[in-house]
Amino acid sequence: xxxxxxxxxxxxxxxxxxxxxxxxxxxxxxxxxxxxxxxxxxxxxxxxxxxxxxxxxxxxxxxxxxxxxxxxxxxxxxxxxxxxxxxxxxxxxxxxxxxxxxxxxxxxxxxxxxxxxxxxxxxxxxxxxxxxxxxxxxxxxxxxxxxxxxxxxxxxxxxxxxxxxxxxxxxxxxxxxxxxxxxxxxxxxxxxxxxxxxxxxxxxxxxxxxxxxxxxxxxxxxxxxxxxxxxxxxxxxxxxxxxxxxxxxxxxxxxxxxxxxxxxxxxxxxxxx
Amino acid sequence: xxxxxxxxxxxxxxxxxxxxxxxxxxxxxxxxxxxxxxxxxxxxxxxxxxxxxxxxxxxxxxxxxxxxxxxxxxxxxxxxxxxxxxxxxxxxxxxxxxxxxxxxxxxxxxxxxxxxxxxxxxxxxxxxxxxxxxxxxxxxxxxxxxxxxxxxxxxxxxxxxxxxxxxxxxxxxxxxxxxxxxxxxxxxxxxxxxxxxxxxxxxxxxxxxxxxxxxxxxxxxxxxxxxxxxxxxxx
Numbered sequence: 001x002x003x004x005x006x007x008x009x010x011x012x013x014x015x016x017x018x019x020x021x022x023x024x025x026x027x028x029x030x031x032x033x034x035x036x037x038x039x040x041x042x043x044x045x046x047x048x049x050x051x052x053x054x055x056x057x058x059x060x061x062x063x064x065x066x067x068x069x070x071x072x073x074x075x076x077x078x079x080x081x082x083x084x085x086x087x088x089x090x091x092x093x094x095x096x097x098x099x100x101x102x103x104x105x106x107x108x109x110x111x112x113x114x115x116x117x118x119x120x121x122x123x124x125x126x127x128x129x130x131x132x133x134x135x136x137x138x139x140x141x142x143x144x145x146x147x148x149x150x151x152x153x154x155x156x157x158x159x160x161x162x163x164x165x166x167x168x169x170x171x172x173x174x175x176x177x178x179x180x181x182x183x184x185x186x187x188x189x190x191x192x193x194x195x196x197x198x199x200x201x202x203x204x205x206x207x208x209x210x211x212x213x214x215x216x217x218x219x220x221x222x223x224x225x226x227x228x229x230x231x232x233x234x235x236x237x238x239x240x241x242x243x244x245x246x247x248x249x250x251x252x253x254x255x256x257x258x259x260x261x262x263x264x265x266x267x268x269x270x271x272x273x
Numbered sequence: 274x275x276x277x278x279x280x281x282x283x284x285x286x287x288x289x290x291x292x293x294x295x296x297x298x299x300x301x302x303x304x305x306x307x308x309x310x311x312x313x314x315x316x317x318x319x320x321x322x323x324x325x326x327x328x329x330x331x332x333x334x335x336x337x338x339x340x341x342x343x344x345x346x347x348x349x350x351x352x353x354x355x356x357x358x359x360x361x362x363x364x365x366x367x368x369x370x371x372x373x374x375x376x377x378x379x380x381x382x383x384x385x386x387x388x389x390x391x392x393x394x395x396x397x398x399x400x401x402x403x404x405x406x407x408x409x410x411x412x413x414x415x416x417x418x419x420x421x422x423x424x425x426x427x428x429x430x431x432x433x434x435x436x437x438x439x440x441x442x443x444x445x446x447x448x449x450x451x452x453x454x455x456x457x458x459x460x461x462x463x464x465x466x467x468x469x470x471x472x473x474x475x476x477x478x479x480x481x482x483x484x485x486x487x488x489x490x491x492x493x494x495x496x497x498x499x500x501x502x503x504x505x506x507x508x
Contacts, residue, residue: 086467113470144369146454150467167374167454168464174354178454181357182369 028098028223028230029074036076040067041083041097045173047196048254048261049103050082062254063101066120066221066238069246070099073237084171086150089113092222099234100222103193105152115227116220117234120247122267123192125153125214128179134186134210140164146175146184153189156215172197179207190217192255192263199260235271242269280471284478289465293475296461297482303379303457304444304486310383311443312436315390320420322395333391340388346449348385353377353453378450386443393435397428437494441487448483458482 032038042063043050050061059080071078081097088100092114106116127134127145134140142163147153149168158166167184169175175187176197187194194209201207221238223231241247247269255263283289322333340348353374357365368376401424409419451460462479466472 086463089470090472109468109470149460149463155468168460169454170452177354181354182365183353183373 026227028227029233030229032074032076032098032230037079038067038071038074038076039079039081039096039098040064041088041091041100041102042067042080043084043102044080044082045171046103046193047200048259049193049196050080050101062121062250063103065250065253066241067099067101069241069250070234070237074233084150085148088222092224098223098230102222103190103219104222105190105217106220107152110222114222114225115231116222117231118238118269118272119218119220119267120238120269121192121219123190123217123219125156125188125217126191126194126209127186127188127212128176128194128198128207128209129186130179131206131208134212137161137212137214140186143185144183146178146187147189148172148175151189152215152217157188160214176201188214192261195255195261195263238269239271279474281474283469283471284465284474289469289475292461292464293458293478293482296456296458296479299375299456300444300447300458300482300486303375303382303447303450303455306379307382307386307443307447308440308490310379311386311390311439314383314387315394316425318387318391319394319398320417322391323398325416337388337391340384341392345381345385345446346452349378349381349449349453352381374450374453374455377453378447378455382443382447382450385446386439389439389442390436393432393439394425394428396435397430397432398424400431401427433494433498437491440490440494444486444490445483 042059042061044052044059046061048061049063050059052058053060059082064080067078067080081091083091083097083100083102085102088097088102088104089110091097092100100114103121104110104116106119110116127140137160140161144165144167145157145161146167146169147157148171154166154168157164167175167178169178172187172189172193175184178184179187180203187197191209191213198204198207198209221234223234238247241250248265251265252258255261255265284293318333318336321329322337324330324333356377360368398420405423405427406416406419409423410416414423447457448459450457451463454460456464458479462475465475469475
């Protein structure tokens with residue numbers, strides 16, 4: 001009986017601790033200005049969106065350039081915190097970070113929990129496979145497919161290929177290692193991420209991204225639900241970046257013809273309906 | 274600001290409930306198979322460690338130091354990703370066509386835990402006065418037979434409490450197998466969280482299940498002590 005009482009007391013402590021997460025500010029815009037620093041949750045192993053630069057040992061990438069532009073407009077410093085697909089939403093809701101810039105797809109379920117900015121990057125979910133092993137989606141029926149935990153890619157592929165076994169790893173580099181070792185027949189996620197993995201791979205020639213698309217993936221910056229001032233400010237900033245050509249410049253810097261990706265910009269940042 | 278609404282119904286019925294149940298099955302499979310295999314392997318290693326033959330003693334020592342002094346997570350990655358480089362292509366192809374994730378997780382858990390079990394058993398054996406071994410051998414028992422009939426049955430009794438600890442650790446450590454895609458309980462709890470954002474409910478359920486597994490293991494071993502070994506009669 002004593003044990004049971006102790007257990008309940010422990011549960012109570014946990015419950016109280018959970019409540020104290022409620023410290024997340026209601027008006028992030030004012031809060032960020034006051035403390036003089038914008039804390040952003042970003043990926044740190046996902047070129048070219050967010051990864052550690054070998055020379056400077058700092059996190060750089062497409063997502064980070066957007067954060068820098070927003071912080072510049074605000075006149076505050078930037079603090080980058082690495083997050084994973086699974087940890088980014090709780091981190092935001094608990095107030096550990098002010099904004100998510102971590103290749104995050106906008107979808108209705110997530111929009112119930114947090115607010116998204118206008119789409120700042122647009123891509124689609126595809127596969128990366130050993131050359132010649134996949135022509136159509138049905139080639140992967142009953143096969144093993146790797147992806148990252150907590151991503152929309154995982155949910156989409158389970159719907160599209162119910163007979164396949166989906167193995168979810170902690171992040172994409174491990175999923176790609178599993179592909180290299182033949183442990184999975186394909187790795188699936190957004191094309192831009194796959195292109196980044198392929199560009200970094202030492203054996204580029206062995207792999208390809210077949211022209212099979214599962215879904216549209218519009219990326220948004222994530223902010224706390226109902227944080228209207230901050231969302232409006234971020235939206236205004238990225239629309240201005242589109243108008244001034246800065247958004248195009250950032251795209252070309254990371255994905256354009258001078259990079260390993262050679263992607264064409266098929267989207268413009270516009271106000272969501 | 275944290276407007277979190279608890280919704281326990283999602284883990285009590287429906288698809289997400291099924292996910293957690295399937296995760297529980299995998300956790301139980303890993304735990305039960307791991308406990309049996311690591312106990313057997315631990316016994317073998319303990320006997321080798323105490324053998325008079327230098328070859329056995331040394332190889333057991335190397336095994337123990339390696340497995341006890343490296344993190345389990347690293348060992349899991351070693352068996353899953355690292356073994357690829359060591360094995361011939363044919364074997365790799367065959368392994369990849371099976372559910373190798375589970376096997377790699379089980380191997381890592383078994384080997385890791387067996388090292389601790391071996392040391393627990395050895396300490397149990399060392400607590401039996403060495404005159405018993407001498408007496409046994411002078412009565413015509415070989416070393417192995419003396420171990421089997423005289424020393425080990427006594428040593429295992431003494432070893433039961435620390436062994437329970439190792440079994441409990443194994444059951445809880447099985448959650449690390451999710452890093453290589455084994456869909457056990459913690460993996461499924463995270464899945465439920467990322468689909469529904471109901472992390473508190475999913476992890477509360479997982480926590481209670483781990484607690485239940487641990488209590489059941491403790492209870493079973495207590496029963497074994499009482500019924501089979503006739504211990505704790507006084508208490």
